[in-house]
Structure formats: structure tokens, C-alpha cells
Amino acid sequence: xxxxxxxxxxxxxxxxxxxxxxxxxxxxxxxxxxxxxxxxxxxxxxxxxxxxxxxxxxxxxxxxxxxxxxxxxxxxxxxxxxxxxxxxxxxxxxxxxxxxxxxxxxxxxxxxxxxxxxxxxxxxxxxxxxxxxxxxxxxxxxxxxxxxxxxxxxxxxxxxxxxxxxxxxxxxxxxxxxxxxxxxxxxxxxxxxxxxxxxxxxxxxxxxxxxxxxxxxxxxxxxxxxxxxxxxxxxxxxxxxxxxxxxxxxxxxxxxxxxxxxxxxxxxxxxxxxxxxxxxxxxxxxxxxxxxxxxxxxxxxxxxxxxxxxxxxxxxxxxxxxxxxxxxxxxxxxxxxxxxxxxxxxxxxxxxxxxxxxxxxxxxxxxxxxxxxxxxxxxxxxxxxxxxxxxxxxxxxxxxxxxxxxxxxxxxxxxxxxxxxxxxxxxxxxxxxxxxxxxxxxxxxxxxxxxxxxxxxxxxxxxxxxx
Amino acid sequence: xxxxxxxxxxxxxxxxxxxxxxxxxxxxxxxxxxxxxxxxxxxxxxxxxxxxxxxxxxxxxxxxxxxxxxxxxxxxxxxxxxxxxxxxxxxxxxxxxxxxxxxxxxxxxxxxxxxxxxxxxxxxxxxxxxxxxxxxxxxxxxxxxxxxxxxxxxxxxxxxxxxxxxxxxxxxxxxxxxxxxxxxxxxxxxxxxxxxxxxxxxxxxxxxxxxxxxxxxxxxxxxxxxxxxxxxxxxxxxxxxxxxxxxxxxxxxxxxxxxxxxxxxxxxxxxxxxxxxxxxxxxxxxxxxxxxxxxxxxxxxxxxxxxxxxxxxxxxxxxxxxxxxxxxxxxxxxxxxxxxxxxxxxxxxxxxxxxxxxxxxxxxxxxxxxxxxxxxxxxxxxxxxxxxxxxxxxxxxxxxxxxxxxxxxxxxxxxxxxxxxxxxxxxxxxxxxxxxxxxxxxxxxxxxxxxxxxxxxxxxxxxxxxx
Numbered sequence: 063x064x065x066x067x068x069x070x071x072x073x074x075x076x077x078x079x080x081x082x083x084x085x086x087x088x089x090x091x092x093x094x095x096x097x098x099x100x101x102x103x104x105x106x107x108x109x110x111x112x113x114x115x116x117x118x119x120x121x122x123x124x125x126x127x128x129x130x131x132x133x134x135x136x137x138x139x140x141x142x143x144x145x146x147x148x149x150x151x152x153x154x155x156x157x158x159x160x161x162x163x164x165x166x167x168x169x170x171x172x173x174x175x176x177x178x179x180x181x182x183x184x185x186x187x188x189x190x191x192x193x194x195x196x197x198x199x200x201x202x203x204x205x206x207x208x209x210x211x212x213x214x215x216x217x218x219x220x221x222x223x224x225x226x227x228x229x230x231x232x233x234x235x236x237x238x239x240x241x242x243x244x245x246x247x248x249x250x251x252x253x254x255x256x257x258x259x260x261x262x263x264x265x266x267x268x269x270x271x272x273x274x275x276x277x278x279x280x281x282x283x284x285x286x287x288x289x290x291x292x293x294x295x296x297x298x299x300x301x302x303x304x305x306x307x308x309x310x311x312x313x314x315x316x317x318x319x320x321x322x323x324x325x326x327x328x329x330x331x332x333x334x335x336x337x338x339x340x341x342x343x344x345x346x347x348x349x350x351x352x353x354x355x356x357x358x359x360x361x362x363x364x365x366x367x368x369x370x371x372x373x374x375x376x377x378x379x380x381x382x383x384x385x386x387x388x389x390x391x392x393x394x395x396x397x398x399x400x401x402x403x404x405x406x407x408x409x410x411x412x413x414x415x416x417x418x419x420x421x422x423x424x425x426x427x428x429x430x431x432x433x434x435x436x437x438x439x440x441x442x443x444x445x446x447x448x449x450x451x452x453x454x455x456x457x458x459x460x461x462x463x464x465x466x467x468x469x470x471x472x473x474x475x476x477x478x479x480x481x482x483x484x485x486x487x488x489x490x491x492x493x494x495x496x497x498x499x500x501x502x503x504x505x506x507x508x509x510x511x512x513x514x515x516x517x518x519x520x521x522x523x524x525x526x527x528x529x
Numbered sequence: 530x531x532x533x534x535x536x537x538x539x540x541x542x543x544x545x546x547x548x549x550x551x552x553x554x555x556x557x558x559x560x561x562x563x564x565x566x567x568x569x570x571x572x573x574x575x576x577x578x579x580x581x582x583x584x585x586x587x588x589x590x591x592x593x594x595x596x597x598x599x600x601x602x603x604x605x606x607x608x609x610x611x612x613x614x615x616x617x618x619x620x621x622x623x624x625x626x627x628x629x630x631x632x633x634x635x636x637x638x639x640x641x642x643x644x645x646x647x648x649x650x651x652x653x654x655x656x657x658x659x660x661x662x663x664x665x666x667x668x669x670x671x672x673x674x675x676x677x678x679x680x681x682x683x684x685x686x687x688x689x690x691x692x693x694x695x696x697x698x699x700x701x702x703x704x705x706x707x708x709x710x711x712x713x714x715x716x717x718x719x720x721x722x723x724x725x726x727x728x729x730x731x732x733x734x735x736x737x738x739x740x741x742x743x744x745x746x747x748x749x750x751x752x753x754x755x756x757x758x759x760x761x762x763x764x765x766x767x768x769x770x771x772x773x774x775x776x777x778x779x780x781x782x783x784x785x786x787x788x789x790x791x792x793x794x795x796x797x798x799x800x801x802x803x804x805x806x807x808x809x810x811x812x813x814x815x816x817x818x819x820x821x822x823x824x825x826x827x828x829x830x831x832x833x834x835x836x837x838x839x840x841x842x843x844x845x846x847x848x849x850x851x852x853x854x855x856x857x858x859x860x861x862x863x864x865x866x867x868x869x870x871x872x873x874x875x876x877x878x879x880x881x882x883x884x885x886x887x888x889x890x891x892x893x894x895x896x897x898x899x900x901x902x903x904x905x906x907x908x909x910x911x912x913x914x915x916x917x918x919x920x921x922x923x924x925x926x927x928x929x930x931x932x933x934x935x936x937x938x939x940x941x942x943x944x945x946x947x948x949x950x951x952x953x954x955x956x957x958x959x960x961x962x963x964x965x966x967x968x969x970x971x972x973x974x975x976x977x978x979x980x981x982x983x984x985x986x987x988x989x990x991x992x993x994x995x996x
Contacts, residue, residue, distance in 0.1 A: 096777070127807075130775045131775070132730075132774075132775050138775070140809055145723045145724055145863060145866050146722060146723050146724070146866065146870065147866045147869070148866070148869045148870060148873055161873075162869045162872060162873065165872045165876070165877075166681050166868075166869075166872065169678050169679070169680050169681050169872070169877050170680050170681065182678070185671075185672040185673045185675065185676035185677050186672045186676075188672075188675070188676035190672050190675055190676060193675045193676070194668045194669070194675070195668075197664050197665075197667050197668035198664075198665065198668045200664050201661045201662075201664035201665045201668065202661070204652075205652040205653045205655075205657055206652045207851060208652065208655070208657055208660045208661070208849060208851055209652035209653075209655035209657060209660070209849045209850060209851050210652050210850055210851055211636055211649070211845070211850045211851070212636070212851075213636055213637050214632075214633050214636050214637065244711060244853070244875055245875055245876055246876075247873075247874065247875050247876040248874070248875045251874040251875065255613060255747065256612045256613050257612055257613070259563075260727065263599075273872070273873065273876060276869070276872065276873035277873045277874060279873065280722065280870055280873040280874055307599075308597045308598070308599050308605070310563070342607055378678070382675060382676045382879075382881075383676060383677055383678045383879060384674060384675055384676050384677055384678070384679075384879040384880040384881040385879050385881050385882070386711070386853075386875075386878065386879040386882075396612060399612050399613065399614045399615070401633075402614070402615045402629045402633075402743070403613065403615060403747055405629060405632045405633065405636070405740070405743065406615055406628075406629065406714075406740065406743035406744050406746065406747040407714065407715070407718040407744060407747055408711055408712055408714050408715045408718065408853075409632070409712055409713075409714040409740060410632075410636050411853065412849075412850060412851040412852050412853045412882070413851040414849075414851040414852050414882075414885075415852070415853075415879070415881075415882070418881075
């Protein structure tokens with residue numbers, strides 16, 4: 063009897079020890095709120111005790127409310143729930159190269175801050191007169207346009223306009239293949255929801271638009287970077303990535319590449335599509351900079367006829383970012399699934415933004431506006447290149463058009479350090495590694511030539527580089 | 530030797546049999562494109578063969594391209610990718626009660642169609658004069674407002690306005706706790722992204738707004754319905770659901786409940802929060818119908834001070850659905866995570882919609898407009914109740930305010946059948962089971978009294994019920 067009660071006491075102590083250990087791990091967030099505890103068997107092995115000890119410990123923790131059992135699924139740390147902190151998904155990321163931090167900085171509008179790292183034009187470069195005219199017209203429009211939800215695919219006239227513009231770029235698409243969204247980012251987000259599951263792999267260019275990284279983090283998928291060359295993605299690396307990672311999706315830019323300003327060559331486009339075909343890869347081509355091109359680069363969608371290419375875009379870089387409107391052009395059989403997802407997650411769009419954008423686009427001034435913007439950008443690019451050259455900062459290539467310059471610092475320069483220093487002087491830079499999956503762009507910066515007019519930027523840069 | 534080669538041949542045949550079986554399952558979409566194949570061990574057990582046979586079969590299918598191996602993850606059916614078809618996630622759902630199908634029908638604007646089942650006011654009931662005035666003002670606004678992205682949390686002045694309105698409902702909240710979104714649905718979507726993982730369980734009212742079902746399907750989480758009573762959710766059922774399902778979230782309406790028109794009693798609110806507290810449950814309270822109330826019902830957020838209640842809302846039911854603008858009010862420590870998700874998935878909002886809404890709200894006409902709408906709705910409710918009574922259709926309760934009537938058909942009536950019949954005559958109904966997780970509302974319909982002015986609705990209903 064004595065022995066039995068001794069054994070019982072020992073078992074009791076073991077259970078309590080295991081409980082204490084688990085409670086301490088919960089307290090220190092080794093097991094964060096909402097996390098699944100290791101299986102009973104794995105825990106027993108890890109803690110070198112019997113399965114029954116763990117069962118008993120989990121059971122008591124569950125009775126006490128620290129742990130919740132979900133039948134068929136296991137034991138979970140009780141709430142407060144552990145929300146999805148995108149920042150915690152990349153905890154080691156230096157704030158200066160954290161995509162979300164950079165976006166946040168750029169979106170906070172403090173008039174005293176200069177933003178050579180920002181990804182869009184200053185407001186007075188956008189199509190202001192067109193917007194004002196459109197708003198005056200809309201003030202007199204029908205009740206329906208003023209008050210109603212848009213139909214599931216969005217404004218039919220704007221979808222027709224888009225189909226015509228795509229045709230102008232050699233992309234043959236029916237208006238029925240076009241769905242309007244709130245933005246380019248919203249377009250990619252919907253496609254990710256449609257095609258991806260957590261744990262999938264997605265190829266991106268290295269470097270690429272930094273918010274792609276944040277967006278993919280939000281989908282809990284792995285991003286794999288493919289080095290970008292002046293003619294497009296490095297095809298050998300692309301082929302290896304297909305082989306090694308079996309990705310479901312590749313996200314890239316059409317036309318002018320962000321951040322490098324490079325454009326895809328026809329031969330790379332053709333070979334890329336052959337590789338994609340063999341691997342049954344879907345490609346999202348973000349055509350957001352279409353209207354900045356002087357000589358249109360080849361569109362993957364034009365080669366492929368939408369069998370595996372999805373084209374997206376928006377008007378936030380040319381007309382206005384204040385009225386949200388983007389689009390998805392894709393194969394006809396995917397439209398219903400995509401629009402179901404749009405309705406389920408945002409209950410469709412509004413009418414006013416699309417009507418305003420359509421009015422601005424239809425107006426004869428828009429073409430002239432974009433002509434003048436292209437000239438203005440070319441001039442700003444010359445000036446910025448000269449000012450950067452004076453600091454020993456060299457472009458990776460000289461873009462044919464657009465607003466971006468992807469530049470290398472003189473030997474030994476570290477863009478993240480520079481960004482931190484310049485931020486103190488009210489200047490927001492875009493350090494290379496924010497764009498780079500491989501983190502091999504520590505000595506690069508992206509400049510937006512339209513945001514580089516103020517000479518103070520270069521004075522502060524010079525001081526920061528010297529200091 | 531003979532025996533060995535015989536055994537080899539047998540093994541060969543077994544491998545081919547397994548391959549053939551898997552290929553047939555792929556062809557018939559038992560294993561749909563992109564799906565993970567059962568683990569080698571599970572497959573071996575299921576097919577009653579050796580593990581090595583399955584390994585060999587998977588390997589050969591992989592070499593042939595029908596199957597793709599992903600290191601560390603398993604074997605997957607090769608693409609074309611299997612997109613997320615929300616409709617396929619509930620394949621047995623009758624189209625007439627499919628939330629997505631009903632939304633789609635309501636959003637398609639055919640002027641000849643009558644929509645007594647629709648969830649919003651006709652366009653000329655919304656705040657048209659305020660919108661026209663706001664657009665005229667905005668045509669003269671700054672370049673920044675016309676062209677720039679909004680800051681991460683959205684228009685500060687509108688967030689202040691919202692904090693003041695919430696204070697009027699007894700909800701104490703700082704403007705820093707409010708983030709603007711594109712819509713109520715977008716608000717819930719962001720919160721789901723923030724708090725949920727695929728496979729989680731979410732409680733909803735039974736019946737509830739049908740798009741909650743579609744939204745939760747898009748997040749691949751399980752919805753569990755809690756019966757709704759005239760005073761709020763059935764607390765015994767709520768407590769059992771907490772016990773049984775350990776849900777992470779409960780989504781409900783503040784004020785006027787959709788579809789029933791019921792309002793939460795203070796005692797139910799208090800007990801509900803106590804249950805939620807014990808279970809560490811987060812609650813989303815959708816306050817979209819706030820301005821329709823004559824006597825405000827208690828707000829969960831007012832009792833709870835945002836420790837576990839998140840309040841959301843929008844202006845699409847009162848000012849305009851054409852300019853998208855919603856909000857989230859929540860505990861301060863969740864704002865950054867939520868705004869990171871907003872930026873990652875939609876790159877923030879636009880300025881114009883929020884400025885237009887703010888202008889309309891600030892304008893002295895808005896209060897008068899809503900007063901007149903409340904009177905108009907009360908009159909329309911009387912008329913609709915009478916017309917429905919003449920058909921033997923009775924309300925579950927008589928709502929204090931709002932646009933919805935949750936009505937029961939005479940004995941033996943089936944709302945889905947009725948909806949199909951009426952659709953042929955150009956009348957869109959909202960059958961009860963679209964709102965009901967348990968599918969126990971087959972004899973219910975939701976009517977929107979503001980969309981019931983046309984007597985043809987009741988003529989067609991009478992004919993359909995007779996036929």
C-alpha cells in the first residue's frame with residue numbers, strides 16, 4: 063500500500079511538473095495564445111515522460127481554462143487569441159527594410175517629409191483637371207450611380223474601355239473577361255485567395271515591388287525570389303525554381319519593372335511562357351505602369367492568350383490613388399470564382415470611383431496629360447541621374463521610361479543605414495533589401511525621379527553618406 | 530529465378546494497378562487539381578498494398594507529370610491549379626438559397642427586376658442631395674485629396690466623427706482606435722484574416738446576414754449557428770456551442786438584427802459577454818443599421834469597453850453604397866496588426882470616398898434625412914405587413930425599426946420553391962435558408978419594406994403561393 067501511494071505521489075508530481083513546464087511556456091509565449099500544443103505523443107517524448115502523464119496534464123490545464131481542447135484537432139493554448147501579426151512573421155527584419163514599415167511611412171502624409179523612395183507620383187502630377195471635371199459631372203449623375211453598389215464584375219463601360227486598351231497592347235480580351243477591383247493590390251489579393259493555400263510557394267522577381275512580400279506573408283505562402291536581369295527574370299534560375307519549389311504562381315510586372323525600370327525582352331517572354339507551360343504555372347502580370355511606356359514592351363498576356371497569364375492593373379499611378387479602382391483580366395472560366403470571392407469579402411465595389419475614372423479616361427485631355435507626364439519624367443530622370451552621379455550613386459540600368467531608378471551605392475554603402483539616417487532628416491528612402499527576397503540588395507536604393515525635385519534630398523544624402 | 534521474376538512481374542502489376550486507380554481518381558476529380566494526395570502510408574492502407582508499391586506509384590506519376598512532389602510536404606495533383614470555388618465548398622446548396630447567388634442577383638441591376646429580398650434601400654432613399662453637394666465641394670478640393678492615398682488608418686476627421694457617434698451610443702472610444710476600411714464586409718474580412726486560421730470555428734446567429742456564410746467559407750472556417758430569439762442569441766445554445774466548438778469568434782449585428790429585425794436586450798447582452806469572457810471569445814458587432822434605430826438598443830462594445838468586442842460599420846445603408854467606406858473600432862493594441870493587413874492586401878484606402886462621406890455626415894441635412902427615412906420605413910413597414918397578412922404571411926416579430934421583416938409562410942410553404950417561381954416573373958426574394966446555418970428556416974422569407982412598394986410583388990407572390 064505504501065509503495066502504491068508512493069507511486070501515486072510520484073505520478074502526481076510528474077503531472078504537476080509537466081503542467082508547470084507547459085504553463086511556463088505559455089507564459090513566455092513559447093506556446094503563444096491560440097497555438098496548438100504538441101501532440102500528446104510528441105510532448106511525452108520531448109518531456110521524457112509517459113503519454114498518460116501528458117494526457118492528464120493537458121486534461122487538467124484544459125479544465126483550468128489555460129488550454130482548450132478541440133475534438134479531432136488537439137489541444138490549443140487558450141485566448142486571448144493570437145492575431146496574425148505580419149511583422150511577427152518576419153521577426154528578424156530590420157525595420158528600415160520592412161515592406162510594411164516603408165509603406166506606412168510613405169502613406170503617412172506629413173508635408174515636411176520628402177519621399178524619394180515613394181512608389182507613386184506627387185499629387186499634382188496626377189490627372190487633377192480630369193478628376194475635377196469628372197466630379198462636377200458626377201454631382202449631376204443619376205441616383206443609381208450616386209447610391210448603388212456596382213454590378214458583380216463592375217462598370218461595363220469601363221470594362222469595355224479596358225478591353226480596348228488591352229487590345230492596343232496586343233492583348234485580345236473580351237469585356238466579359240475583365241472584372242473591376244479596388245486596386246492592383248486588391249486584384250492580386252483576390253487571385254491569391256483564388257489560387258493559393260497556406261504553405262504554397264510563389265515566385266517573385268528579386269528585386270520586386272516590396273508590397274508583394276507583405277501580401278504573400280498575409281497569405282502565409284512562401285515567396286521565392288528569381289534574380290531579375292535587364293531583359294527579365296533569369297531563366298536558368300527560373301527553371302531551377304520551378305523544379306525545386308513547384309510554385310503555384312509567379313507575380314511580375316508587365317512593361318516597366320518595379321523597382322529596376324527594366325523591360326522584358328520578347329525572347330525572355332517567350333521562353334518564360336514555355337517554362338510556365340511545362341510547369342503549369344500561373345502568372346500574374348501587373349500592368350500598372352502601362353501608360354508610362356514610350357515603346358510598349360511585350361505583354362505575357364499577349365503571347366499566351368490568357369491560358370496561364372492573368373493581367374491586372376489600376377489607375378492609381380496615372381489618374382488618382384484617391385479613388386480606388388483596379389482590374390483583373392483573365393480566362394473566362396475563372397471570372398465567376400473570382401467575383402464570388404470579391405462579393406464574399408468586400409460585397410462588390412462602388413459605382414462612383416469607376417464612373418469618375420471612366421470619365422477621366424474618356425476625356426480627350428487624358429492622352430495629352432500622359433504625354434506631358436512622360437516628358438516630365440524623362441527630364442526628371444536626367445536631372446536625378448546627374449545628381450546621383452555626383453554622389454557616386456549609379457543606376458543598375460537606365461530605364462526607357464517610368465519613374466523608378468534602381469541605383470547602387472558606392473562600394474561599402476549600406477542602404478538600410480542610410481535610410482535610417484536620412485529619415486531623421488525627414489527623408490524617406492527605399493532601401494534595396496526591402497525589394498529583395500534574397501537580401502542581396504543591401505547596397506541598392508530605389509529612387510522615384512518624380513519625388514526627387516527638392517535639392518535637399520541630395521544634400522542630406524551626401525551628408526549621410528559622408529557621415 | 531523464375532519465382533523472383535514472377536514476383537517482380539506481380540509487383541509491377543500492383544504498382545500499375547495503384548497508378549491506374551490514382552489516375553482515375555484524378556480524372557474524376559476525386560483528387561482535384563492541386564489537391565494533396567493521401568500520405569504514402571495512408572494510401573497503402575487504403576489500397577491494401579505495401580508502402581513501397583505506393584512510393585513507386587507516386588514516383589512514376591510524378592516523373593510523368595501527373596503528380597508533383599513538394600519536398601517536406603507530400604505529393605500533389607499537378608495543375609491546372611484548382612482555384613477556390615466558393616460554390617464548390619457547399620456543392621449541395623440549392624441555388625435559390627445560395628448566399629452568393631442571391632447577392633449576385635441583387636447586385637445585377639436590371640431595372641425591370643423587383644427586389645423585395647434585397648438588403649439595402651432603393652437608390653432614391655439614400656442621401657442623394659448630400660452626395661451631390663459633397664461631390665461639388667470635392668471638385669474644388671486640394672490636389673492631395675483628389676489624388677493621394679489615404680493615411681494607414683484613414684481620414685482623421687472621419688475617425689473623430691465616428692468616435693463621437695460611438696460615444697453617443699455609450700461606446701467610449703478614441704479616434705486612434707478607429708480604422709477606416711472599404712466596407713463593413715471588408716472590416717469583417719480583415720478581422721477574420723487577423724484572428725482566424727483555416728479550420729477554426731466561428732459562431733453566427735441562426736438566422737444571420739447571409740453574406741457572413743459566404744465570407745466565412747472564403748476563410749475556410751466552420752460556421753456554427755446559434756438560434757436567435759427576439760431578445761438576442763439563445764444563451765443556452767450559445768453556452769453549449771462555446772463548450773462544444775471552442776470558437777474563436779462570434780459575428781453578430783448591433784442594434785437591429787439582420788434578417789429578423791430583433792434587438793438585443795440588456796440582460797442578454799450582459800450574460801452573453803460573461804459567457805464570452807469565460808470562453809475568451811472575440812465578438813464582432815456589426816453596427817451598420819445604427820442610424821435606423823429610433824430607440825438605441827444596447828451595444829456590446831459599450832458594456833465591454835473593447836476588451837473582446839470589435840465594432841464595425843459602414844455608410845452604405847444610409848448615405849451611399851456607391852462610395853465604399855466602412856470602419857473598425859477595436860482595442861488599441863490590435864490597430865497596427867489590422868492596418869498592416871489592410872496595407873498588405875489593399876494598399877490602404879483612397880481619400881475621396883472618406884471625404885465625401887464626411888462632408889455628407891457633417892452637413893446638417895443628414896440628420897433630417899435619416900429622420901424622414903425612419904418615418905418612411907415605419908409607413909412602408911405598416912403597408913408591407915398588411916399586404917403580407919392578406920397572403921397569410923406573418924412576421925416572426927414586429928421590428929421596432931429598420932427595413933427588414935422576417936416572415937413565415939403559411940403551413941407547408943417552401944421559400945426556395947417560391948423564390949424560383951417568383952424569379953421567373955422578375956422578382957427576387959430572399960428565402961430563409963440562405964440565412965440559416967441549420968437550414969431550419971425553409972418556410973421563412975426576409976422582406977425589405979423599402980423595396981416592397983410595387984403591388985406587383987404581392988400579386989406575383991399570391992399567384993406563386995397558389996400555384
